[in-house]
Structure formats: structure tokens, C-alpha cells
Amino acid sequence: MQFGNHYFRCWKKGGHGSLNLHEALVNSCDSYFYQVGERLGIDAIADWAHKFGLGMPTGVDLDHEKPGTIPSTWWKKKRFNEPWYAGETLSNAIGQGYVTVTPLQMAQAISTLAVGKRFRPHFVKQVLSPDGEVVENYAPEMVAELPMKKSSLMQVREALRDVVARGTGNKANIPGIEVAGKTGTSQVVTLGKTRLKASQLPREERDHAWFVAFAPVDDPQIATAVLVEHADGGGGAIAAPLTKQIMEGYFRLQQEREGTKYADVRPAARVPF
Numbered sequence: 001m002q003f004g005n006h007y008f009r010c011w012k013k014g015g016h017g018s019l020n021l022h023e024a025l026v027n028s029c030d031s032y033f034y035q036v037g038e039r040l041g042i043d044a045i046a047d048w049a050h051k052f053g054l055g056m057p058t059g060v061d062l063d064h065e066k067p068g069t070i071p072s073t074w075w076k077k078k079r080f081n082e083p084w085y086a087g088e089t090l091s092n093a094i095g096q097g098y099v100t101v102t103p104l105q106m107a108q109a110i111s112t113l114a115v116g117k118r119f120r121p122h123f124v125k126q127v128l129s130p131d132g133e134v135v136e137n138y139a140p141e142m143v144a145e146l147p148m149k150k151s152s153l154m155q156v157r158e159a160l161r162d163v164v165a166r167g168t169g170n171k172a173n174i175p176g177i178e179v180a181g182k183t184g185t186s187q188v189v190t191l192g193k194t195r196l197k198a199s200q201l202p203r204e205e206r207d208h209a210w211f212v213a214f215a216p217v218d219d220p221q222i223a224t225a226v227l228v229e230h231a232d233g234g235g236g237a238i239a240a241p242l243t244k245q246i247m248e249g250y251f252r253l254q255q256e257r258e259g260t261k262y263a264d265v266r267p268a269a270r271v272p273f
């Protein structure tokens with residue numbers, strides 16, 4: 001996509017052609033979301049990012065939590081005493097530019113999408129005495145309800161289901177359990193016109209691989225965020241298989257505890273680092 005004298009590129013050479021929202025999410029089409037970002041503007045993007053808990057501490061009971069950065073026209077004026085330029089919106093619309101987030105924030109964001117409500121995360125679920133008595137219990141604490149139409153939430157959830165079923169996150173697919181997720185690849189340095197493979201770059205210049213997910217789609221019980229720094233590949237290739245391992249372990253443990261059975265859940269092949 002051309003904007004001014006700059007070209008904003010999709011990860012897929014040659015592009016994906018004409019797509020609707022569903023297929024743009026399934027195929028992780030950058031160019032689609034450049035256009036969405038241009039139409040929305042940075043302040044609308046920032047407003048909705050905040051509703052998902054990005055750009056602010058989650059409130060987890062650990063010290064020194066970082067808030068991350070979700071830019072806006074107000075933020076840039078305060079931070080740099082400069083106006084916001086329209087071209088900056090495009091890169092920020094796909095999570096690049098000034099945007100910074102923590103894995104915990106991304107886990108909270110995907111869980112918010114899964115249930116339509118944002119909860120404060122806790123590091124400890126329960127404290128027991130030596131004889132097994134409950135000393136302290138941390139109940140779920142809702143922070144905010146997501147002000148989205150149910151039909152809009154369902155539209156995005158269905159798309160993220162297909163991301164795993166047949167899209168860029170297919171390596172997180174678990175037979176017998178429907179997983180919804182989204183791949184991400186966070187660029188570390190500007191590569192310009194020359195596109196090099198990860199193996200051709202120094203490790204510290206390689207992209208980060210992301211994958212966020214929840215499952216089961218129709219009855220969410222677990223939400224995850226996997227970040228592999230300076231990976232030798234994107235989110236679908238590197239982070240999605242790790243998500244599969246985590247979720248299979250979770251459901252297998254649940255099976256052991258409750259005596260239920262996920263007959264089709266089998267150990268995933270280990271992903272080498």
C-alpha cells in the first residue's frame with residue numbers, strides 16, 4: 001500500500017488480493033489493516049486498545065509492572081512536543097511504530113475478547129495451610145465490560161477460530177478442541193527494501209514471534225500469550241506450536257483432575273529452540 005512516498009508492505013509477497021475482515025484476520029493481511037487504521041485514525045485505535053487493557057498496567061499483584069505504550073495525538077504531543085502524522089497511523093495500526101505491550105497484557109486482551117469482560121490477573125490463585133485448609137482465595141475480579149456488540153464479538157471470534165483451523169495459526173490446532181488465536185510478528189529493526197531471511201540476520205535483529213489464543217472457543221477456559229524473542233520465524237511457525245503444547249498440557253491435567261477425557265488430545269512434537 002502506497003502512502004505518500006512510502007510503501008507499506010504485507011508479509012506475503014504479492015499480497016492477498018481482495019479480502020473481507022474475516023479473511024484478513026485468517027490470513028493476517030497487513031495491507032488490510034493499514035487501510036482500516038487509516039480510516040479509523042490513531043485516536044480511535046488508542047481508545048479501543050485501552051478498552052482491551054493495553055497501554056496501562058493490568059493490576060497484577062507483582063511490583064514494577066510496565067504499562068506499555070499505546071500512542072495517540074495527545075501522547076505524541078506530550079512525549080515529543082510534535083504533531084501526529086497520518087503516515088504514522090499505518091504502522092501503529094498493526095502494532096508496530098511506537099506500540100509496546102507486555103505478554104501479560106496480550107493474554108489479558110485475548111481473554112477479554114474471549115468472554116467480553118476484562119479481569120484483573122492474579123499471580124496466586126489460592127493459599128493453603130500445611131494441612132490443606134484454604135487460608136486465602138483470590139476470586140476473579142472484573143475490571144470492565146467490553147462495550148462491543150455481541151454480533152461484533154462473535155464475528156472476530158469466528159475469524160480467530162479459522163486462524164487456527166485453516167489460517168496462519170494452524171500449528172496450534174488441537175484435534176477435538178476448538179482453539180481461537182492470532183499470530184503476530186514484531187519487527188525489531190527497519191529492513192528497508194531488502195528483505196532478508198531470519199537466518200541471514202544477527203540474532204538481535206531478528207523479529208519476535210507472537211501468538212495469543214483461547215480455548216475452547218464456545219466455552220473459554222484458558223487464554224495464553226506466547227512470545228519468542230528474536231525467533232527464527234514468525235508467530236505461526238514458532239509461537240503457535242508452543243501454544244499447542246501449553247494447551248494440550250492444560251487439558252490433559254484437567255482430565256486427570258476431573259476424571260473427564262479429551263480422547264483426541266495427544267502430546268505435540270517438541271519445538272526446538
